[in-house]
Amino acid sequence: MSESHQSETPSQPSAAVDAESFETAAEAAAAPERAGPGRVAVIFAHPDDAEFICSGTVARWAAEGAQVTYVLLTNGDKGSDDPTMTHERLAAIRMAEQRAACAVLGVAEVLFLGHPDAMLVNTLDLRRELVRVIRTIRPDTVICQDPTVRYVGQSYLNHPDHRAAGEVTLDAIYPAARDRMTFPELLAEGLEPHKVAEVYLAGSESPDTAIDITDYFETKLAALRAHRSQMGEWDPDAEVRGWARETAARFPGSGEYAESYKYFKLD
Ligand SMILES: [Zn+2]
Numbered sequence: 001m002s003e004s005h006q007s008e009t010p011s012q013p014s015a016a017v018d019a020e021s022f023e024t025a026a027e028a029a030a031a032p033e034r035a036g037p038g039r040v041a042v043i044f045a046h047p048d049d050a051e052f053i054c055s056g057t058v059a060r061w062a063a064e065g066a067q068v069t070y071v072l073l074t075n076g077d078k079g080s081d082d083p084t085m086t087h088e089r090l091a092a093i094r095m096a097e098q099r100a101a102c103a104v105l106g107v108a109e110v111l112f113l114g115h116p117d118a119m120l121v122n123t124l125d126l127r128r129e130l131v132r133v134i135r136t137i138r139p140d141t142v143i144c145q146d147p148t149v150r151y152v153g154q155s156y157l158n159h160p161d162h163r164a165a166g167e168v169t170l171d172a173i174y175p176a177a178r179d180r181m182t183f184p185e186l187l188a189e190g191l192e193p194h195k196v197a198e199v200y201l202a203g204s205e206s207p208d209t210a211i212d213i214t215d216y217f218e219t220k221l222a223a224l225r226a227h228r229s230q231m232g233e234w235d236p237d238a239e240v241r242g243w244a245r246e247t248a249a250r251f252p253g254s255g256e257y258a259e260s261y262k263y264f265k266l267d
Pocket of ligand 1 (some may be wrong): 045046130159162
């Protein structure tokens with residue numbers, strides 16, 4: 001459906017056809033066939049974000065042999081109401097919790113870019129930093145946050161870091177990581193251009209793809225529970241199980257529990 005180098009200014013008719021095709025794809029609920037486990041980069045704003053919305057998929061792909069790298073853009077150093085907490089101590093706690101979660105999921109590598117929590121902005125400097133990461137890891141598949149989600153329902157305003165993380169990741173993937181002449185200083189460092197083949201936008205309001213995580217749901221819960229500073233007294237089981245069950249119900253054929261995405265196969 002998407003031709004290579006999709007037009008910068010699509011005509012209205014083709015945009016409308018695209019929208020319809022996505023609807024149809026959502027109804028068909030067919031998860032795209034993957035060529036087999038490859039390299040996967042999971043690029044998110046905060047420690048624990050990925051555990052909520054895509055860690056069942058991560059656990060499944062890792063079990064199937066994918067080489068998964070997590071990239072955390074911020075250090076999560078604002079996620080506490082404890083008046084005695086310091087930024088340094090919280091950042092250290094959250095890094096340790098993220099590493100523990102990744103160990104549960106079978107993630108091979110965790111990179112912390114260490115930007116301050118709640119301050120993330122999609123700048124050219126951040127784009128360059130992420131292009132450096134992408135050209136180094138050279139992922140076939142990227143999972144990242146959907147930058148178009150501004151709010152959900154009447155009770156959730158999406159965090160600005162989540163939107164910025166999604167924006168900068170997509171902007172780094174296309175066209176900056178792919179194009180030889182963009183950021184020539186990276187080429188001078190020996191970082192050759194890299195083309196990401198697939199993107200899964202997590203937390204999308206218009207998902208068209210679901211991944212069956214039925215066999216990995218308990219692993220997802222265990223990974224979430226590793227974020228003890230964020231869970232507090234709250235047990236994620238009932239709520240997260242409910243989301244996964246509802247997602248599976250919306251995408252027939254995706255098992256008892258599923259995670260959903262807006263999917264792109266890039267030419
Ligand atoms: Zn977050």
